[in-house]
Amino acid sequence: MTRMSWFNTVSLTLGFAFLYVPMLILVIFSFNDGKLVTVWAGFSTRWYGELMQNEAFLDAAWVTIKVAVASSTIATVLGTMAAYVLVRGGRFMGRTLFSGMIYAPLVMPEVITGLSLLLLFIGIGLDRGVLTIILAHTTFSMCYVSVVVSSRLMTFDRSLEEAALDLGCSAAQAFRLVTLPIIAPAVISGWLLAFTLSLDDLVIASFTSGPAATTLPIKIYSAVRLGVSPEINALSTIMIAIVTIGVITASLANKRQMVRQQRDEQSAVRS
Amino acid sequence: MTSPVFEPWNDPEAKPLIEFQNVTKRFGSFTAIDDLTIGIYEKEFFALLGPSGCGKTTLMRMLAGFETPTEGAIFLAGQDMAPVPPNKRATNMMFQSYALFPHLSIWDNIAFGLKRESMPKPDIEARVDEMLRLTRMEKFARRKPHQISGGQRQRVALARSLAKHPKLLLLDEPLGALDKKLRQDTQFELMDIQEKTGTTFVIVTHDQEEAMTVASRVAVMDNGKIIQVSTPDRIYENPNSVYVADFIGEVNIIDGTVTPNGPDSYSVAWKDGQPPLNVISPTAFSDGQSCHLAIRPEKVTINAEKPADVDNVVQGKILDIAYLGNISTYHVELPSGVVIKAQSANTRRISRRAFTWEDTVWLSWTATAGVLLAN
Amino acid sequence: MRRFALIAAPYLWLLALFLVPFAIVLKISLSDYAISIPPYTPQFDWATGIGAFLEKLDFENFIWLTEDDLYWKAYLSSLKIALISTFMTLLVGYPMAYAMARAPAEWRATLMMLVILPFWTSFLIRVYAWMGILSNEGFLNQFLLWTGMISEPLTILNTNTAVYIGIVYTYLPFMILPIYAALERLDDSLIEAAEDLGCSRLTAFWLITIPLSKTGIIAGCFLVFIPVIGEFVIPSLLGGSDTLMIGKVLWEEFFSNRDWPVASAVAVVLLLLLIIPIVLFQRNQQKQEEADT
Numbered sequence: 001m002t003r004m005s006w007f008n009t010v011s012l013t014l015g016f017a018f019l020y021v022p023m024l025i026l027v028i029f030s031f032n033d034g035k036l037v038t039v040w041a042g043f044s045t046r047w048y049g050e051l052m053q054n055e056a057f058l059d060a061a062w063v064t065i066k067v068a069v070a071s072s073t074i075a076t077v078l079g080t081m082a083a084y085v086l087v088r089g090g091r092f093m094g095r096t097l098f099s100g101m102i103y104a105p106l107v108m109p110e111v112i113t114g115l116s117l118l119l120l121f122i123g124i125g126l127d128r129g130v131l132t133i134i135l136a137h138t139t140f141s142m143c144y145v146s147v148v149v150s151s152r153l154m155t156f157d158r159s160l161e162e163a164a165l166d167l168g169c170s171a172a173q174a175f176r177l178v179t180l181p182i183i184a185p186a187v188i189s190g191w192l193l194a195f196t197l198s199l200d201d202l203v204i205a206s207f208t209s210g211p212a213a214t215t216l217p218i219k220i221y222s223a224v225r226l227g228v229s230p231e232i233n234a235l236s237t238i239m240i241a242i243v244t245i246g247v248i249t250a251s252l253a254n255k256r257q258m259v260r261q262q263r264d265e266q267s268a269v270r271s
Numbered sequence: 272m273t274s275p276v277f278e279p280w281n282d283p284e285a286k287p288l289i290e291f292q293n294v295t296k297r298f299g300s301f302t303a304i305d306d307l308t309i310g311i312y313e314k315e316f317f318a319l320l321g322p323s324g325c326g327k328t329t330l331m332r333m334l335a336g337f338e339t340p341t342e343g344a345i346f347l348a349g350q351d352m353a354p355v356p357p358n359k360r361a362t363n364m365m366f367q368s369y370a371l372f373p374h375l376s377i378w379d380n381i382a383f384g385l386k387r388e389s390m391p392k393p394d395i396e397a398r399v400d401e402m403l404r405l406t407r408m409e410k411f412a413r414r415k416p417h418q419i420s421g422g423q424r425q426r427v428a429l430a431r432s433l434a435k436h437p438k439l440l441l442l443d444e445p446l447g448a449l450d451k452k453l454r455q456d457t458q459f460e461l462m463d464i465q466e467k468t469g470t471t472f473v474i475v476t477h478d479q480e481e482a483m484t485v486a487s488r489v490a491v492m493d494n495g496k497i498i499q500v501s502t503p504d505r506i507y508e509n510p511n512s513v514y515v516a517d518f519i520g521e522v523n524i525i526d527g528t529v530t531p532n533g534p535d536s537y538s539v540a541w542k543d544g545q546p547p548l549n550v551i552s553p554t555a556f557s558d559g560q561s562c563h564l565a566i567r568p569e570k571v572t573i574n575a576e577k578p579a580d581v582d583n584v585v586q587g588k589i590l591d592i593a594y595l596g597n598i599s600t601y602h603v604e605l606p607s608g609v610v611i612k613a614q615s616a617n618t619r620r621i622s623r624r625a626f627t628w629e630d631t632v633w634l635s636w637t638a639t640a641g642v643l644l645a646n
Numbered sequence: 647m648r649r650f651a652l653i654a655a656p657y658l659w660l661l662a663l664f665l666v667p668f669a670i671v672l673k674i675s676l677s678d679y680a681i682s683i684p685p686y687t688p689q690f691d692w693a694t695g696i697g698a699f700l701e702k703l704d705f706e707n708f709i710w711l712t713e714d715d716l717y718w719k720a721y722l723s724s725l726k727i728a729l730i731s732t733f734m735t736l737l738v739g740y741p742m743a744y745a746m747a748r749a750p751a752e753w754r755a756t757l758m759m760l761v762i763l764p765f766w767t768s769f770l771i772r773v774y775a776w777m778g779i780l781s782n783e784g785f786l787n788q789f790l791l792w793t794g795m796i797s798e799p800l801t802i803l804n805t806n807t808a809v810y811i812g813i814v815y816t817y818l819p820f821m822i823l824p825i826y827a828a829l830e831r832l833d834d835s836l837i838e839a840a841e842d843l844g845c846s847r848l849t850a851f852w853l854i855t856i857p858l859s860k861t862g863i864i865a866g867c868f869l870v871f872i873p874v875i876g877e878f879v880i881p882s883l884l885g886g887s888d889t890l891m892i893g894k895v896l897w898e899e900f901f902s903n904r905d906w907p908v909a910s911a912v913a914v915v916l917l918l919l920l921i922i923p924i925v926l927f928q929r930n931q932q933k934q935e936e937a938d939t
Contacts, residue, residue: 008749243767364839372854432843
């Protein structure tokens with residue numbers, strides 16, 4: 001049952017080659033010595049050196065990180081609240097509208113979200129800059145957080161909360177002492193998702209940023225519109241490396257925890 | 272006057288429908304089926320019985336065509352099955368999970384196999400209706416599998432696998448998912464349907480009661496080998512090994528050494544300080560051979576007084592009583608520490624029962640009650 | 647009181663930063679273009695009130711959208727590109743999802759991670775990676791020239807072909823994951839039962855596997871189709887000047903022409919266009935949830 005047919009092996013090999021070869025080429029050619037991106041001229045890390053000298057990129061990177069940390073943190077708080085309200089809040093006025101507003105941004109084209117937020121900021125006379133990007137990013141990423149957290153809350157055994165209340169907790173204590181620790185993994189992955197979405201976003205940031213604040217994707221976009229450049233390859237490689245390390249670490253930690261839990265359960269059964 | 276007894280396996284003229292010839296199946300280094308040879312006859316209800324992992328499911332999957340033997344050959348009606356893929360075999364299978372197609376109605380599930388052989392539409396309809404009647408599912412034809420109960424699903428699965436008139440129907444733990452009461456009813460229903468359709472049934476089960484109830488012959492399997500093949504009563508009364516005796520029903524096994532003391536009659540020395548036991552055995556044993564005496568608890572009589580004129584009698588103390596309603600099983604500890612189980616029917620109300628814990632009682636059985644086994 | 651605060655915070659946030667901006671888009675789409683800052687009239691004025699505001703509204707921008715065939719063509723071409731690329735993503739994604747679901751159980755978590763990993767890396771970078779591959783002197787042309795399959799470099803970058811490749815590449819995980827989820831739940835014994843009842847491998851696949859993964863296929867297709875309609879980055883980096891997609895038109899209308907009322911009208915129509923697939927998608931998800939319970 002477990003052997004793979006040649007058809008399956010071929011489609012997986014080709015599929016993963018399609019997914020990974022472009023990025024692999026990108027990474028390899030970031031170490032290219034020449035100015036031409038498509039012709040190999042020997043190994044060098046000069047583009048990384050130049051990247052480190054490039055003030056504009058470094059500034060943009062710093063803005064991006066500030067925006068990502070701030071927006072994903074606010075989004076996690078608001079998104080978790082929204083998820084809790086949706087799953088546990090019961091009935092309240094405008095509940096349908098509320099759940100609609102949670103799900104709508106997930107399918108909304110970014111150009112529309114960006115445009116509408118820009119028009120709002122101009123309408124209320126808010127100067128565009130770091131703050132407006134944070135507001136914009138928080139708005140769409142809180143919806144992603146709330147979807148991630150609410151799917152965890154739905155499988156959550158309600159009687160655990162009831163037990164906490166029965167043992168004398170207030171509702172807030174029950175949430176803090178019982179619910180939150182159990183849904184914590186979902187909250188953390190919600191934060192990570194919000195963080196990456198913010199790091200990644202070009203369209204909404206382009207609409208909501210002003211001349212005072214340029215994020216890394218905006219910078220990259222304006223550079224690559226002019227064509228492929230080895231400096232961008234180097235930058236991409238750094239970003240790919242960070243994400244890869246992050247994802248692999250997270251999944252290893254997750255796996256180790258599962259193995260430990262399994263082992264604990266087995267030893268509990270034996271004793 | 273007497274209707275001919277259905278015993279094709281005793282008829283040297285009869286040709287088996289299915290023949291396994293020295294079949295071995297290995298998965299990597301694990302041997303699931305070990306050099307197995309057996310014949311199954313037409314119209315038989317054949318049960319493969321054994322603990323999980325004994326190879327009974329592999330045996331069935333080889334019949335269906337989902338596995339191929341590593342060595343040896345399987346013949347169906349004289350034809351070697353090795354090159355025939357599952358979809359071309361005249362066998363059908365009823366899956367343990369029932370494997371009803373969730374996106375199709377009951378009607379379409381039953382018609383599924385018929386449509387594959389490009390049968391004319393009116394014939395398909397007639398056949399499906401016939402199968403629905405046979406399994407009493409007419410009212411549910413338009414429902415989807417998730418809209419009917421577990422017992423009904425089981426009947427649909429049966430109808431679907433019988434619809435194509437298979438020469439051989441394979442049933443993989445067909446009643447495993449049903450509760451006990453429903454299982455018993457369904458066992459009789461299965462026998463009824465098997466008789467009506469005249470199809471050869473091969474059933475895989477780990478439930479010995481089920482195998483005994485439905486089957487014309489039972490094959491007890493262990494570690495990829497068939498230990499004994501026989502009718503249910505012979506399997507129970509004349510097991511050929513300690514393994515079979517122990518696997519089917521409850522049994523007392525007494526280890527000892529034999530001394531012949533007459534034609535077919537032996538005396539078994541078993542525990543120091545106990546008188547030897549008298550046993551009649553059709554199988555021959557040599558002097559001093561070690562043996563196992565298997566005695567079913569219901570063949571052991573329990574008495575308050577020492578009975579006279581019995582072949583074997585021992586004294587002991589009641590250790591435990593398992594009250595099962597219709598019968599009770601008494602665990603009696605002999606002075607040597609050996610525990611022997613005895614069963615008696617509860618023909619009287621419980622308040623009138625004669626024995627209780629710690630009572631000293633006499634256990635007795637006849638010389639023919641037990642079976643003498645070499646291994 | 648606490649409960650009220652719990653509901654109010656995310657609620658008000660979304661009202662202020664999601665719903666109100668939409669109202670503004672709708673309002674501006676019904677306004678006139680003006681050379682001023684902001685570049686549209688009338689502006690809502692509390693003094694003259696709603697009556698005066700409503701009087702001056704007109705649908706000129708929407709009429710304009712129907713008159714200038716650029717917009718029509720852009721909408722149609724977005725739909726066409728989204729349809730074709732969704733279908734192509736399905737063709738690439740289904741065999742992969744199928745192979746993953748059939749892979750030995752101990753590999754599946756790793757394969758799953760390999761599918762998800764690109765999703766975490768920057769979208770922009772993934773699109774950018776193809777620029778170096780598809781350009782005239784790019785790796786694909788170099789490779790094809792080297793094998794002798796072509797003698798002249800092919801022009802792929804800045805054509806619709808490049809856009810299709812880019813979309814299939816970036817949206818592949820969205821297609822694979824729901825199909826994989828549906829296929830993984832599929833009980834092997836159903837396929838065996840179909841074969842046992844006389845199906846060949848292929849018919850069993852067609853009659854059992856495909857129908858039972860239908861919800862996954864539909865979900866995957868919508869997850870690709872819906873965002874692709876409004877896609878901007880891919881057509882702008884990989885597409886050519888003749889690649890018409892509505893997201894790109896909106897962007898240019900806004901940033902290059904600075905015609906906010908028309909840009910807003912484009913956004914409103916785009917949203918209307920998306921309502922049908924979004925509703926269908928929602929219904930598919932609901933059906934699946936019902937089937938699960």
